[in-house]
Amino acid sequence: MVQCWVMSDEKLIIIGTGPAGYTAAIYAARAGLSPLVFTGSQIGGQLTTTTEIENFPGFPEGIMGPELMFNMSQQAEKFGARYAYEDVVSLAQEACSGQFIVTTSGGAYKAQAVIIATGAAARYPGLEGEKELIGHGLTACATCDGAFYRDVPVCVVGGGDSACEEASFLTRFASKVYLIHRRDQLRASVAMQERVLKNPKIEPVWNSTIAAYHTTEGELSSITLRNTVSGEESPLEVKCVFMAIGHTPNSSFAGNLVERDAAGFICTVGTGTATKTPGLFAAGDVADPTYRQAISAAGAGCRAALDAERYLLSME
Ligand code: NAP
Numbered sequence: 001m002v003q004c005w006v007m008s009d010e011k012l013i014i015i016g017t018g019p020a021g022y023t024a025a026i027y028a029a030r031a032g033l034s035p036l037v038f039t040g041s042q043i044g045g046q047l048t049t050t051t052e053i054e055n056f057p058g059f060p061e062g063i064m065g066p067e068l069m070f071n072m073s074q075q076a077e078k079f080g081a082r083y084a085y086e087d088v089v090s091l092a093q094e095a096c097s098g099q100f101i102v103t104t105s106g107g108a109y110k111a112q113a114v115i116i117a118t119g120a121a122a123r124y125p126g127l128e129g130e131k132e133l134i135g136h137g138l139t140a141c142a143t144c145d146g147a148f149y150r151d152v153p154v155c156v157v158g159g160g161d162s163a164c165e166e167a168s169f170l171t172r173f174a175s176k177v178y179l180i181h182r183r184d185q186l187r188a189s190v191a192m193q194e195r196v197l198k199n200p201k202i203e204p205v206w207n208s209t210i211a212a213y214h215t216t217e218g219e220l221s222s223i224t225l226r227n228t229v230s231g232e233e234s235p236l237e238v239k240c241v242f243m244a245i246g247h248t249p250n251s252s253f254a255g256n257l258v259e260r261d262a263a264g265f266i267c268t269v270g271t272g273t274a275t276k277t278p279g280l281f282a283a284g285d286v287a288d289p290t291y292r293q294a295i296s297a298a299g300a301g302c303r304a305a306l307d308a309e310r311y312l313l314s315m316e
Pocket of ligand 1: 159289291
Protein backbone atom coordinates (compact mmCIF):
# COMPACT_ATOMS: atom_id res chain seq x y z
CA MET A 1 0.00 0.00 0.00
CA VAL A 2 1.25 3.50 -0.85
CA GLN A 3 0.05 7.03 -0.45
CA CYS A 4 0.70 9.48 -3.23
CA TRP A 5 -0.50 12.52 -5.13
CA VAL A 6 -2.63 11.71 -8.19
CA MET A 7 -3.43 13.47 -11.49
CA SER A 8 -6.96 12.18 -12.03
CA ASP A 9 -9.60 10.03 -10.40
CA GLU A 10 -10.88 7.33 -12.75
CA LYS A 11 -13.51 4.62 -12.55
CA LEU A 12 -11.62 2.19 -14.77
CA ILE A 13 -8.09 2.19 -16.12
CA ILE A 14 -7.05 -0.26 -18.83
CA ILE A 15 -3.34 -0.87 -19.28
CA GLY A 16 -2.34 -2.05 -22.74
CA THR A 17 -3.63 -1.76 -26.29
CA GLY A 18 -3.47 -5.19 -27.88
CA PRO A 19 -6.68 -7.04 -28.79
CA ALA A 20 -7.39 -7.61 -25.08
CA GLY A 21 -6.97 -3.97 -24.06
CA TYR A 22 -8.94 -2.56 -26.99
CA THR A 23 -11.79 -5.07 -26.62
CA ALA A 24 -11.99 -4.33 -22.90
CA ALA A 25 -12.08 -0.63 -23.82
CA ILE A 26 -14.91 -1.15 -26.34
CA TYR A 27 -17.05 -3.04 -23.81
CA ALA A 28 -16.27 -0.73 -20.88
CA ALA A 29 -16.88 2.39 -22.97
CA ARG A 30 -20.21 1.06 -24.24
CA ALA A 31 -21.15 0.42 -20.60
CA GLY A 32 -20.61 4.12 -19.93
CA LEU A 33 -17.43 3.68 -17.87
CA SER A 34 -15.37 6.03 -20.05
CA PRO A 35 -12.18 4.04 -19.42
CA LEU A 36 -8.75 5.66 -19.50
CA VAL A 37 -6.49 3.45 -21.61
CA PHE A 38 -2.69 3.55 -21.30
CA THR A 39 -1.24 2.68 -24.68
CA GLY A 40 2.36 1.97 -23.66
CA SER A 41 5.14 2.60 -26.14
CA GLN A 42 4.04 -0.12 -28.59
CA ILE A 43 0.59 1.24 -29.41
CA GLY A 44 -1.59 -1.63 -30.62
CA GLY A 45 0.74 -4.28 -29.22
CA GLN A 46 2.39 -7.22 -30.97
CA LEU A 47 -0.12 -7.34 -33.84
CA THR A 48 1.13 -4.03 -35.16
CA THR A 49 4.37 -5.83 -36.06
CA THR A 50 2.62 -8.51 -38.11
CA THR A 51 1.40 -8.35 -41.68
CA GLU A 52 -1.74 -10.21 -42.72
CA ILE A 53 -3.97 -11.92 -40.15
CA GLU A 54 -6.01 -14.69 -41.71
CA ASN A 55 -7.60 -16.25 -38.64
CA PHE A 56 -9.41 -13.35 -37.01
CA PRO A 57 -13.12 -14.08 -37.56
CA GLY A 58 -15.04 -11.66 -39.73
CA PHE A 59 -12.35 -11.02 -42.34
CA PRO A 60 -12.62 -13.72 -45.02
CA GLU A 61 -9.91 -12.02 -47.09
CA GLY A 62 -7.68 -11.47 -44.06
CA ILE A 63 -6.75 -8.12 -42.54
CA MET A 64 -3.42 -6.42 -41.88
CA GLY A 65 -2.44 -6.45 -38.19
CA PRO A 66 -1.94 -2.66 -37.88
CA GLU A 67 -5.29 -2.03 -39.61
CA LEU A 68 -7.13 -4.40 -37.26
CA MET A 69 -5.64 -2.69 -34.22
CA PHE A 70 -6.37 0.79 -35.61
CA ASN A 71 -9.99 -0.21 -36.21
CA MET A 72 -10.32 -1.53 -32.65
CA SER A 73 -8.81 1.67 -31.30
CA GLN A 74 -11.28 3.82 -33.29
CA GLN A 75 -14.20 1.64 -32.21
CA ALA A 76 -13.34 2.08 -28.52
CA GLU A 77 -12.82 5.82 -28.94
CA LYS A 78 -16.19 6.18 -30.66
CA PHE A 79 -17.90 4.91 -27.50
CA GLY A 80 -15.92 7.15 -25.15
CA ALA A 81 -12.61 5.42 -24.35
CA ARG A 82 -9.79 7.91 -23.73
CA TYR A 83 -6.13 7.26 -24.52
CA ALA A 84 -3.05 8.30 -22.61
CA TYR A 85 0.16 7.74 -24.55
CA GLU A 86 2.22 6.79 -21.52
CA ASP A 87 4.07 3.75 -20.21
CA VAL A 88 2.89 2.36 -16.88
CA VAL A 89 5.82 1.85 -14.55
CA SER A 90 4.07 0.64 -11.40
CA LEU A 91 0.75 -0.28 -9.90
CA ALA A 92 -0.07 -0.01 -6.21
CA GLN A 93 -3.00 0.37 -3.86
CA GLU A 94 -3.71 3.49 -1.83
CA ALA A 95 -3.55 2.91 1.90
CA CYS A 96 -6.65 4.87 2.92
CA SER A 97 -9.17 3.97 0.18
CA GLY A 98 -7.94 0.72 -1.34
CA GLN A 99 -8.08 2.44 -4.73
CA PHE A 100 -5.40 1.76 -7.32
CA ILE A 101 -2.56 4.14 -8.07
CA VAL A 102 -1.22 3.74 -11.59
CA THR A 103 2.14 5.45 -11.97
CA THR A 104 3.21 6.21 -15.53
CA SER A 105 5.98 7.99 -17.36
CA GLY A 106 3.74 11.08 -17.14
CA GLY A 107 2.43 11.02 -13.56
CA ALA A 108 0.09 9.11 -11.27
CA TYR A 109 -3.58 8.25 -11.72
CA LYS A 110 -6.16 6.88 -9.33
CA ALA A 111 -8.77 4.25 -10.29
CA GLN A 112 -11.44 2.15 -8.65
CA ALA A 113 -10.71 -0.79 -10.97
CA VAL A 114 -7.87 -1.71 -13.32
CA ILE A 115 -7.59 -4.16 -16.21
CA ILE A 116 -4.06 -5.34 -17.03
CA ALA A 117 -3.75 -6.21 -20.73
CA THR A 118 -0.05 -5.64 -21.30
CA GLY A 119 0.72 -8.77 -23.33
CA ALA A 120 4.00 -10.61 -23.43
CA ALA A 121 7.42 -9.90 -24.92
CA ALA A 122 9.53 -12.32 -26.94
CA ARG A 123 12.29 -14.02 -24.97
CA TYR A 124 15.97 -14.01 -25.96
CA PRO A 125 18.66 -16.23 -24.38
CA GLY A 126 20.80 -13.30 -23.16
CA LEU A 127 23.99 -13.85 -25.13
CA GLU A 128 26.71 -11.26 -25.51
CA GLY A 129 25.93 -8.49 -28.02
CA GLU A 130 22.29 -9.54 -28.29
CA LYS A 131 20.61 -6.17 -27.69
CA GLU A 132 22.63 -4.44 -30.40
CA LEU A 133 21.89 -7.25 -32.88
CA ILE A 134 18.11 -7.04 -32.63
CA GLY A 135 16.98 -5.74 -36.01
CA HIS A 136 20.37 -6.53 -37.56
CA GLY A 137 19.98 -10.26 -38.10
CA LEU A 138 18.30 -11.15 -34.83
CA THR A 139 14.54 -10.98 -34.42
CA ALA A 140 11.59 -12.80 -32.88
CA CYS A 141 9.12 -12.13 -35.68
CA ALA A 142 9.30 -14.03 -38.96
CA THR A 143 6.18 -12.34 -40.30
CA CYS A 144 7.78 -8.94 -39.71
CA ASP A 145 11.30 -9.63 -40.95
CA GLY A 146 11.26 -12.84 -43.00
CA ALA A 147 10.93 -11.08 -46.36
CA PHE A 148 14.24 -9.25 -45.77
CA TYR A 149 16.15 -12.54 -45.95
CA ARG A 150 15.54 -13.83 -49.46
CA ASP A 151 17.72 -16.59 -50.88
CA VAL A 152 20.03 -16.72 -47.86
CA PRO A 153 20.26 -19.30 -45.04
CA VAL A 154 18.50 -18.42 -41.78
CA CYS A 155 17.69 -20.29 -38.58
CA VAL A 156 14.86 -20.54 -36.10
CA VAL A 157 15.59 -21.39 -32.46
CA GLY A 158 13.02 -23.36 -30.45
CA GLY A 159 10.99 -26.56 -30.64
CA GLY A 160 7.44 -25.35 -29.99
CA ASP A 161 4.54 -24.41 -32.25
CA SER A 162 5.89 -20.90 -32.74
CA ALA A 163 9.28 -22.17 -33.90
CA CYS A 164 7.67 -24.61 -36.35
CA GLU A 165 5.25 -21.99 -37.64
CA GLU A 166 8.07 -19.49 -38.14
CA ALA A 167 10.27 -22.09 -39.87
CA SER A 168 7.49 -23.05 -42.30
CA PHE A 169 6.74 -19.41 -43.05
CA LEU A 170 10.41 -18.60 -43.67
CA THR A 171 10.72 -21.25 -46.38
CA ARG A 172 8.86 -18.78 -48.63
CA PHE A 173 11.93 -16.56 -48.64
CA ALA A 174 15.12 -18.17 -47.32
CA SER A 175 17.32 -20.57 -49.28
CA LYS A 176 17.45 -22.84 -46.23
CA VAL A 177 15.94 -22.79 -42.73
CA TYR A 178 17.81 -24.49 -39.89
CA LEU A 179 15.56 -25.36 -36.95
CA ILE A 180 17.81 -25.34 -33.91
CA HIS A 181 16.41 -27.13 -30.88
CA ARG A 182 18.06 -27.87 -27.55
CA ARG A 183 16.60 -31.41 -27.42
CA ASP A 184 16.07 -34.15 -30.01
CA GLN A 185 12.28 -33.97 -29.93
CA LEU A 186 9.99 -31.11 -30.82
CA ARG A 187 7.43 -29.82 -28.36
CA ALA A 188 5.10 -28.63 -31.15
CA SER A 189 1.77 -30.30 -31.99
CA VAL A 190 2.03 -33.45 -34.11
CA ALA A 191 0.49 -31.79 -37.18
CA MET A 192 2.99 -28.94 -36.95
CA GLN A 193 5.92 -31.33 -36.47
CA GLU A 194 4.90 -33.33 -39.54
CA ARG A 195 4.65 -30.23 -41.66
CA VAL A 196 8.11 -29.05 -40.62
CA LEU A 197 9.93 -32.36 -40.76
CA LYS A 198 8.76 -33.18 -44.27
CA ASN A 199 9.69 -29.77 -45.68
CA PRO A 200 12.89 -30.21 -47.72
CA LYS A 201 13.94 -26.60 -47.06
CA ILE A 202 13.95 -27.10 -43.27
CA GLU A 203 16.89 -28.86 -41.64
CA PRO A 204 16.52 -29.69 -37.94
CA VAL A 205 19.64 -29.26 -35.84
CA TRP A 206 18.99 -31.36 -32.75
CA ASN A 207 20.52 -31.03 -29.27
CA SER A 208 21.91 -27.62 -30.05
CA THR A 209 21.86 -24.05 -28.80
CA ILE A 210 23.55 -20.86 -29.95
CA ALA A 211 26.81 -20.18 -28.11
CA ALA A 212 27.74 -16.94 -29.92
CA TYR A 213 26.69 -14.54 -32.67
CA HIS A 214 29.18 -13.23 -35.22
CA THR A 215 28.78 -10.09 -37.26
CA THR A 216 30.15 -8.44 -40.37
CA GLU A 217 29.75 -4.66 -40.48
CA GLY A 218 27.17 -4.79 -37.71
CA GLU A 219 24.95 -7.41 -39.36
CA LEU A 220 24.76 -11.05 -38.32
CA SER A 221 26.84 -13.26 -40.58
CA SER A 222 27.16 -16.55 -38.68
CA ILE A 223 26.68 -18.25 -35.32
CA THR A 224 28.52 -20.76 -33.18
CA LEU A 225 26.41 -23.75 -32.22
CA ARG A 226 26.98 -25.75 -29.05
CA ASN A 227 25.87 -29.38 -28.82
CA THR A 228 23.91 -29.75 -25.58
CA VAL A 229 25.02 -33.40 -25.20
CA SER A 230 28.68 -33.40 -26.18
CA GLY A 231 29.46 -29.72 -25.58
CA GLU A 232 31.14 -29.56 -29.00
CA GLU A 233 31.02 -26.26 -30.85
CA SER A 234 30.62 -25.75 -34.61
CA PRO A 235 30.10 -22.76 -36.95
CA LEU A 236 26.94 -22.20 -38.97
CA GLU A 237 26.48 -19.54 -41.62
CA VAL A 238 23.09 -17.83 -41.25
CA LYS A 239 22.07 -14.27 -42.07
CA CYS A 240 19.29 -14.08 -39.52
CA VAL A 241 18.32 -15.82 -36.29
CA PHE A 242 14.59 -15.98 -35.59
CA MET A 243 14.19 -16.59 -31.87
CA ALA A 244 11.08 -18.58 -30.86
CA ILE A 245 11.84 -19.70 -27.33
CA GLY A 246 8.71 -18.38 -25.68
CA HIS A 247 7.47 -15.10 -24.27
CA THR A 248 7.83 -13.23 -21.00
CA PRO A 249 4.59 -11.66 -19.79
CA ASN A 250 4.76 -7.92 -19.11
CA SER A 251 3.54 -8.20 -15.54
CA SER A 252 6.40 -7.03 -13.33
CA PHE A 253 5.00 -3.48 -12.86
CA ALA A 254 2.05 -4.98 -10.92
CA GLY A 255 4.29 -5.95 -7.99
CA ASN A 256 2.67 -8.16 -5.39
CA LEU A 257 -0.90 -7.16 -6.30
CA VAL A 258 -1.02 -10.22 -8.55
CA GLU A 259 -0.10 -13.89 -8.26
CA ARG A 260 2.13 -15.18 -11.07
CA ASP A 261 3.02 -18.65 -12.29
CA ALA A 262 6.64 -19.78 -12.63
CA ALA A 263 6.93 -18.13 -16.06
CA GLY A 264 5.47 -14.81 -14.83
CA PHE A 265 1.97 -15.14 -16.30
CA ILE A 266 -0.66 -13.55 -14.07
CA CYS A 267 -2.88 -16.12 -12.37
CA THR A 268 -6.57 -15.36 -12.48
CA VAL A 269 -9.18 -16.75 -10.15
CA GLY A 270 -11.20 -19.70 -11.52
CA THR A 271 -12.31 -19.19 -15.11
CA GLY A 272 -12.76 -15.42 -14.79
CA THR A 273 -10.34 -12.52 -15.20
CA ALA A 274 -10.15 -11.43 -11.53
CA THR A 275 -6.73 -11.48 -9.90
CA LYS A 276 -6.07 -12.03 -6.21
CA THR A 277 -6.69 -8.30 -5.59
CA PRO A 278 -10.37 -7.27 -5.75
CA GLY A 279 -10.92 -4.72 -8.52
CA LEU A 280 -7.81 -5.78 -10.45
CA PHE A 281 -8.36 -7.87 -13.60
CA ALA A 282 -6.03 -9.41 -16.19
CA ALA A 283 -6.71 -10.33 -19.82
CA GLY A 284 -4.83 -11.47 -22.91
CA ASP A 285 -1.30 -12.81 -23.28
CA VAL A 286 -0.17 -11.44 -19.91
CA ALA A 287 -2.44 -14.00 -18.26
CA ASP A 288 -2.48 -16.69 -20.96
CA PRO A 289 0.40 -19.19 -21.11
CA THR A 290 -1.51 -21.45 -23.50
CA TYR A 291 -3.51 -19.96 -26.38
CA ARG A 292 -1.96 -16.53 -27.08
CA GLN A 293 -4.13 -15.81 -30.09
CA ALA A 294 -5.55 -12.43 -31.09
CA ILE A 295 -9.09 -13.76 -30.86
CA SER A 296 -8.59 -15.43 -27.47
CA ALA A 297 -7.05 -12.19 -26.15
CA ALA A 298 -10.01 -10.21 -27.50
CA GLY A 299 -12.40 -12.65 -25.80
CA ALA A 300 -10.55 -12.27 -22.51
CA GLY A 301 -10.69 -8.47 -22.88
CA CYS A 302 -14.47 -8.68 -23.23
CA ARG A 303 -14.71 -10.86 -20.11
CA ALA A 304 -12.44 -8.52 -18.12
CA ALA A 305 -14.59 -5.51 -18.99
CA LEU A 306 -17.76 -7.36 -17.92
CA ASP A 307 -16.04 -8.51 -14.70
CA ALA A 308 -14.85 -4.96 -13.96
CA GLU A 309 -18.31 -3.53 -14.68
CA ARG A 310 -19.90 -5.98 -12.22
CA TYR A 311 -17.24 -5.20 -9.62
CA LEU A 312 -17.83 -1.45 -9.94
CA LEU A 313 -21.59 -1.95 -9.64
CA SER A 314 -21.08 -3.99 -6.49
CA MET A 315 -19.06 -1.13 -4.98
CA GLU A 316 -21.79 1.49 -5.48
P1 NAP B 1 6.74 -23.00 -26.12
O1 NAP B 1 5.71 -24.00 -26.50
O2 NAP B 1 6.97 -22.70 -24.70
O3 NAP B 1 8.11 -23.48 -26.78
C1 NAP B 1 9.30 -22.83 -26.51
C2 NAP B 1 10.43 -23.65 -27.11
O4 NAP B 1 11.65 -22.96 -26.88
C3 NAP B 1 10.55 -25.03 -26.48
O5 NAP B 1 10.80 -25.99 -27.48
C4 NAP B 1 11.75 -24.88 -25.55
O6 NAP B 1 12.52 -26.05 -25.45
C5 NAP B 1 12.57 -23.83 -26.24
N1 NAP B 1 13.34 -23.02 -25.30
C6 NAP B 1 12.89 -22.37 -24.19
N2 NAP B 1 13.90 -21.69 -23.60
C7 NAP B 1 15.00 -21.91 -24.36
C8 NAP B 1 16.34 -21.47 -24.28
N3 NAP B 1 16.75 -20.65 -23.31
N4 NAP B 1 17.21 -21.90 -25.23
C9 NAP B 1 16.80 -22.71 -26.23
N5 NAP B 1 15.53 -23.16 -26.38
C10 NAP B 1 14.64 -22.75 -25.44
O7 NAP B 1 6.45 -21.57 -26.81
P2 NAP B 1 5.71 -21.26 -28.18
O8 NAP B 1 6.17 -22.14 -29.26
O9 NAP B 1 5.87 -19.78 -28.33
O10 NAP B 1 4.18 -21.58 -27.88
C11 NAP B 1 3.50 -21.02 -26.75
C12 NAP B 1 2.04 -21.46 -26.77
O11 NAP B 1 1.37 -20.91 -27.90
C13 NAP B 1 1.91 -22.97 -26.88
O12 NAP B 1 0.84 -23.40 -26.12
C14 NAP B 1 1.65 -23.19 -28.34
O13 NAP B 1 0.92 -24.39 -28.59
C15 NAP B 1 0.82 -21.94 -28.69
N6 NAP B 1 0.99 -21.62 -30.13
C16 NAP B 1 0.07 -22.17 -30.98
C17 NAP B 1 0.19 -21.93 -32.34
C18 NAP B 1 -0.83 -22.50 -33.27
O14 NAP B 1 -1.60 -23.34 -32.85
N7 NAP B 1 -0.86 -22.10 -34.53
C19 NAP B 1 1.25 -21.16 -32.85
C20 NAP B 1 2.17 -20.65 -31.94
C21 NAP B 1 2.03 -20.90 -30.58
P3 NAP B 1 11.97 -27.36 -24.70
O15 NAP B 1 11.01 -28.00 -25.66
O16 NAP B 1 13.20 -28.16 -24.47
O17 NAP B 1 11.33 -26.89 -23.44
